[in-house]
Amino acid sequence: xxxxxxxxxxxxxxxxxxxxxxxxxxxxxxxxxxxxxxxxxxxxxxxxxxxxxxxxxxxxxxxxxxxxxxxxxxxxxxxxxxxxxxxxxxxxxxxxxxxxxxxxxxxxxxxxxxxxxxxxxxxxxxxxxxxxxxxxxxxxxxxxxxxxxxxxxxxx
Amino acid sequence: xxxxxxxxxxxxxxxxxxxxxxxxxxxxxxxxxxxxxxxxxxxxxxxxxxxxxxxxxxxxxxxxxxxxxxxxxxxxxxxxxxxxxxxxxxxxxxxxxxxxxxxxxxxxxxxxxxxxxxxxxxxxxxxxxxxxxxxxxxxxxxxxxxxxxxxxxxxxxxxxxxxxxxxxxx
Numbered sequence: 001x002x003x004x005x006x007x008x009x010x011x012x013x014x015x016x017x018x019x020x021x022x023x024x025x026x027x028x029x030x031x032x033x034x035x036x037x038x039x040x041x042x043x044x045x046x047x048x049x050x051x052x053x054x055x056x057x058x059x060x061x062x063x064x065x066x067x068x069x070x071x072x073x074x075x076x077x078x079x080x081x082x083x084x085x086x087x088x089x090x091x092x093x094x095x096x097x098x099x100x101x102x103x104x105x106x107x108x109x110x111x112x113x114x115x116x117x118x119x120x121x122x123x124x125x126x127x128x129x130x131x132x133x134x135x136x137x138x139x140x141x142x143x144x145x146x147x148x149x150x151x152x153x154x155x156x
Numbered sequence: 157x158x159x160x161x162x163x164x165x166x167x168x169x170x171x172x173x174x175x176x177x178x179x180x181x182x183x184x185x186x187x188x189x190x191x192x193x194x195x196x197x198x199x200x201x202x203x204x205x206x207x208x209x210x211x212x213x214x215x216x217x218x219x220x221x222x223x224x225x226x227x228x229x230x231x232x233x234x235x236x237x238x239x240x241x242x243x244x245x246x247x248x249x250x251x252x253x254x255x256x257x258x259x260x261x262x263x264x265x266x267x268x269x270x271x272x273x274x275x276x277x278x279x280x281x282x283x284x285x286x287x288x289x290x291x292x293x294x295x296x297x298x299x300x301x302x303x304x305x306x307x308x309x310x311x312x313x314x315x316x317x318x319x320x321x322x323x324x325x326x
Contacts (some may be wrong), residue, residue, distance in 0.1 A: 060166065062221065063255045067278035069288055079255065081223055109290055139308070140289020151316040154278075 023125065029114045029134070030123065032121050038103055038133040047071060055133070056099050060085060060120040061106035065141065069152040076156070080106075080120035089123055098128045105134070107141025185241050190311035192217070192294060194285040197251070200261050203284060205249070205274050208300070213247045213298040214322045216315075219276065221253045222263045224290040226309045233312045238271045244323050245298065252277040253287060256284040297322050 015054060046054055057074035059066050066076045078085035093102065102124060106116040117134050124132040135143045147150055192215070194208045207215070218234060220227035229249075238248045248271040253262045257275050266272055271297065281287035284294065285305075293306040295318055303322060 062223070062253060064253045064276060064278055064281065065216065065288055068286055107289060110222050115223050115225070130302065142286055142288025143307075146286065146288055152230070154202045 005068050012069040028112060029117045030112045032118055036121065037136040038132055039136055040144055040148070040150070042051035043068040043071070043103060043135055047073065047151065055101040055103045056093075056096070057103045057105065058089065058120075059106065060089060060104050060116045061108045061114075061141075065108055067155060069141065069146050069154060071145070072151050074105070074153075077120075079108075079116050080104075080123070085116070085124055086119060089120055090127065093124065093127065093129065096129075099131055100129065102129060102132045103130065103135055105137065105141075105144065106133075109140060111136065111138050189297075189303065191300050192296045192302050195280050195283065196213040197276065199272050199274050200257060200264060205272055207249070210247050210249070211300050212298050212320060213245045214241075214298055215294075216248045216319065217247065217251065217296060218248060219251045219253060219281075219284070219287045219290060219292045221290055222259045223254070225260065228267075229292040230291060230312070231269065233315075235268060235270055236264060237316065241319060241323060242270075246308070246319060246323060247271065251275070251280060253281070253290060295322065298325060 043057075047057075056074065057071055058077045059070055059074050060077050060080040062079050063076065070076070074104060075092070079087045080086050080089055093100075098104075104117055104120045104124070106114050106120075108114060108116065114137075121134050192207060194206065196204050196206045199205050207217075216234065216237065217226075218230070220231070222228075231275045232247075234248050234250075237246060250269065250271060250273040252273055254260050260273060260275065276287070284292075289307075291306075291308065291310075293310060293315075294302050295304045295306070295315075297303050304318065
């Protein structure tokens with residue numbers, strides 16, 4: 001009886017732990033498949049290249065960061081960690097062909113701590129988009145884009 | 157053998173120059189220190205806060221947001237610093253880069269933030285050199301000059317020693 005109780009307790013603890021880790025990984029950028037990431041250097045080439053090859057670039061981070069500096073041509077969607085941000089994202093892309101090349105980015109915090117890119121990526125996948133990429137920003141947008149001299153735009 | 161030694165010495169010299177350069181970038185010497193740009197922003201209760209009114213105190217200016225995980229980890233330490241050193245002249249000031257104040261108010265209550273928090277904007281970010289990633293903190297001396305800039309997660313023991321040193325100055 002005692003052994004059964006211990007086994008049951010151990011199972012419950014394991015299940016609780018697994019649940020927590022699953023819910024955390026669902027939020028973490030590091031759980032996005034690496035095949036779906038695009039490097040900063042590669043996106044810069046696309047931004048500076050022919051217009052017809054440019055992806056639709058969506059900023060899914062905080063507004064105050066977008067206002068200070070953003071990728072030229074990118075559109076502000078809003079923080080995808082909030083229901084409003086996700087709603088804006090779905091609304092923006094709902095009429096687009098599911099093969100459309102879309103790049104999501106944020107850069108608010110170090111990659112493993114970004115709360116926005118994973119929910120945004122998951123939303124696009126759930127809507128059937130099969131050519132959605134996420135810009136890999138290891139440190140933040142300032143360090144990995146602006147400070148490297150890549151093109152930026154300011155304001156809304 | 158000799159060329160190997162020369163290469164090693166050159167490598168060591170370059171590494172030292174780079175290390176010193178990086179250190180000085182974040183810890184400017186007295187002649188390189190710049191005044192902390194002044195601002196007037198609304199606190200969570202609507203009252204205005206003017207940075208220059210804290211002249212004479214050591215100010216720890218912390219750019220943060222409720223969605224920033226490393227910021228959340230640091231805030232209990234900042235609360236502790238304010239409690240521990242407030243009567244010796246430390247003033248922590250939080251600048252939230254959240255888009256709206258409601259989550260900030262809730263957060264401030266939950267974390268028992270014992271120092272003023274203002275709502276930041278793009279303008280204040282720009283006058284501080286661009287706040288394009290969080291957390292970022294500035295240590296400002298009693299004379300209003302910026303002593304150091306901390307980008308990313310901070311070693312709290314190092315920060316505390318820096319605050320203690322600055323508090324000893326008049």
